[in-house]
Amino acid sequence: MNKLLLLLIMSAATFTVFAQTDLSVTETIRPNSKGNFNSFQVTIPQTKLKDVERDWQKYLRDGSKGKPETLNGEIIMRGAVSKNVSPNPFTVYSKLLETTGGVVLTAWITEDDSVFISAELNNDKDLAAKKYVRDFAVEEYKEVVKEELKSEKKTLNNLEDELKSLINDEDKSRKKVNECDRSIQRNRTAISTNEGDQKNKIEQITAQKKIAEGLRTMPDAYKEANKTLKTYEEDLKKLQKENEKLNKEIDGWQKDIRTEERSIDRSKADQKLKTEQIEKQKSVVKTVEEKLAGIK
Numbered sequence: 001m002n003k004l005l006l007l008l009i010m011s012a013a014t015f016t017v018f019a020q021t022d023l024s025v026t027e028t029i030r031p032n033s034k035g036n037f038n039s040f041q042v043t044i045p046q047t048k049l050k051d052v053e054r055d056w057q058k059y060l061r062d063g064s065k066g067k068p069e070t071l072n073g074e075i076i077m078r079g080a081v082s083k084n085v086s087p088n089p090f091t092v093y094s095k096l097l098e099t100t101g102g103v104v105l106t107a108w109i110t111e112d113d114s115v116f117i118s119a120e121l122n123n124d125k126d127l128a129a130k131k132y133v134r135d136f137a138v139e140e141y142k143e144v145v146k147e148e149l150k151s152e153k154k155t156l157n158n159l160e161d162e163l164k165s166l167i168n169d170e171d172k173s174r175k176k177v178n179e180c181d182r183s184i185q186r187n188r189t190a191i192s193t194n195e196g197d198q199k200n201k202i203e204q205i206t207a208q209k210k211i212a213e214g215l216r217t218m219p220d221a222y223k224e225a226n227k228t229l230k231t232y233e234e235d236l237k238k239l240q241k242e243n244e245k246l247n248k249e250i251d252g253w254q255k256d257i258r259t260e261e262r263s264i265d266r267s268k269a270d271q272k273l274k275t276e277q278i279e280k281q282k283s284v285v286k287t288v289e290e291k292l293a294g295i296k
Helices: 002-020 049-061 125-214 219-293
Strands: 026-032 035-044 069-071 074-080 090-099 102-110
Touching (some): 026 102, 035 125, 049 090
Antiparallel strands (some): 090 102
């Protein structure tokens, strides 16, 4: 059941892509400022009115000495030039309408401002007129899809950069863990040496106490022996403080390791999610590339 549903969704997506590349021009009677005449109409998907209006007027001006005028929402180009449509300059009346499916372009083409080109005239000029309108629609749609492709590729590049950043963060965390491990090992070695030194110092203190005790009847020697004993005891305190410092440093590094290990776990989860997003975005890019290739 799930496989069937997936196939239906994929089929619908494929249909949508090819439906968007269908830029067929329809021919029918529609009203313009001159009356009801034959027109050529096409819907340009994904486009915005202001963009199409700008490009359409530029298209109409191509090769012509004149420029379009807009009256009551109708764009009129007198002296339009296209050798495929007519050996002489012609007039184009046109209207643009923005819809949810894109911008609808309707054009009426006349060579004498009274008879409008149509299939009924049986002179094949309607085919040239359709091509004239459709060529614009194709190029306009291509530009929109090119921008869409550019945007989707940028999104893909950003996702790939984010993945690289996550990988770099994980590498930094692992490096920090390794550095902490080495520091801990050095401190443990130092602690072992320290504990050996403490043991030796305690033995020295014990021996020195006995020496001092034996010199009680000799005030000067007894005083000197106690002075040495005090030095040994101070040395032991220093060793004990150093031992405590070394252990506290280990505690700090172990805490850092736990923090970095949590960061690594989060990074791995984020990397997995980001990789999935990248694969989906690659599919989006491929779909748009295919859509662009299908605009002909």
